[in-house]
Amino acid sequence: MHTIPFNQFALTGNEINYIQQALHSEMISGDGQFSLRCQALLEQQLQAKKVLLTSSGTAALEMAAILANIKPGDEVIMPSYTFVSTANAFVARGATCIFVDIRPDTQNINEQLIEQAINAKTVAIVPVHYAGISCAMDTILELATKYNLLVIEDAAHGLYATYKGQALGTIGDIGCFSFHETKNYSCGEGGAIVINNTKFSERAEIIREKGTDRSKFFRGEVDKYTWQDIGSSYLMSDLQAAFLLANLEKAEIINTQRCAIWNHYYQELEGLQAIELPYIPENCEHNGHLFYIKTPSTRLRKQLIDFLKAKKIHTVFHYLPLHDTPMGYKHGRFIGSDKETLRTSEQLLRLPLFYSLSIESAHYVTEAIHAFFTHDDSAS
Numbered sequence: 001m002h003t004i005p006f007n008q009f010a011l012t013g014n015e016i017n018y019i020q021q022a023l024h025s026e027m028i029s030g031d032g033q034f035s036l037r038c039q040a041l042l043e044q045q046l047q048a049k050k051v052l053l054t055s056s057g058t059a060a061l062e063m064a065a066i067l068a069n070i071k072p073g074d075e076v077i078m079p080s081y082t083f084v085s086t087a088n089a090f091v092a093r094g095a096t097c098i099f100v101d102i103r104p105d106t107q108n109i110n111e112q113l114i115e116q117a118i119n120a121k122t123v124a125i126v127p128v129h130y131a132g133i134s135c136a137m138d139t140i141l142e143l144a145t146k147y148n149l150l151v152i153e154d155a156a157h158g159l160y161a162t163y164k165g166q167a168l169g170t171i172g173d174i175g176c177f178s179f180h181e182t183k184n185y186s187c188g189e190g191g192a193i194v195i196n197n198t199k200f201s202e203r204a205e206i207i208r209e210k211g212t213d214r215s216k217f218f219r220g221e222v223d224k225y226t227w228q229d230i231g232s233s234y235l236m237s238d239l240q241a242a243f244l245l246a247n248l249e250k251a252e253i254i255n256t257q258r259c260a261i262w263n264h265y266y267q268e269l270e271g272l273q274a275i276e277l278p279y280i281p282e283n284c285e286h287n288g289h290l291f292y293i294k295t296p297s298t299r300l301r302k303q304l305i306d307f308l309k310a311k312k313i314h315t316v317f318h319y320l321p322l323h324d325t326p327m328g329y330k331h332g333r334f335i336g337s338d339k340e341t342l343r344t345s346e347q348l349l350r351l352p353l354f355y356s357l358s359i360e361s362a363h364y365v366t367e368a369i370h371a372f373f374t375h376d377d378s379a380s
């Protein structure tokens, strides 16, 4: 068996063709024809009111923090078990991160622990849909209504996954996606912001265009564009959008293959008593973004990683709890006790999962894991 990498970005066949078309077009900067096609396709697929491509998922979160009018002293509730950008976007505008423990079954923010973290300074809740499996959005939306808070979904893992039939990223006031190469659909670096609360629509365009009303100018609604607000250059190049469109147009094929690998892993590992497997709550349809197991200890995880590496299988773990970092101490606070965040951080292991991974290779991975836990190294 050849080397099984942890990840490989998806190529569906049309990427070069679309990039070539972009090269022969009039513009390759932001909001060219491929950007507009990606946005229209996403709006249609997700049933979303407004989707704007961004230079990254991080940029989409930064735009969300500006739209939420975050100012020093504000508090934003989120899990500590997440990527740094979830927190950084808000801290960069002066907010304090209020970290809440995760659920041991989904690794998502524990919705039962959110209310005790809310006070007069709270502005927003940022649910992160870990592994493309939805947070308990009904409870989160109820709390947001009760305390007049914004909900900003970090749906970086969650494109095309659903909660009660509704696409992740379209449920809160704002949703953020990533097209980084580690995500299901990519263009190297990229992202998108979904504006569900229409009161943010106009300002979102301005913030994304360096604080100007250039988008209106492009549409012929004003005869010159000027400086209106703060902002930055949050657009995606049309060259990248050309690549992205090729990925998005094959979304169903990519999603089907990823879920087939996910299901294979689940079925083959279900019988292993030593490990914990992902849990999909009722009403959630996931997108095969990532498959993880939880090992009994950090020591065993290290041994398993080395064992698999010797068989040329590359696995990774992630998310060192944000509250336990230099920035976390300075700009964050953990509410309640950490019962699950650290444990997940120390025990979770991600298996290879990408579009071009064959079921045969996935089977080789599960055989190796069985061999490790049954101390039977005859499988090769």
Ligand SMILES: *Cc1c(COP(=O)(O)O)cnc(C)c1O
Binding pocket: 056, 057, 058, 059, 082, 083, 085, 086, 128, 154, 156, 157, 177, 178, 179, 180, 189, 190, 191
């Ligand atoms: C990938 C990711 C991001 C950031 O996306 P980039 O496109 O890499 O900037 C944010 N949040 C989560 C949970 C992510 O996994």
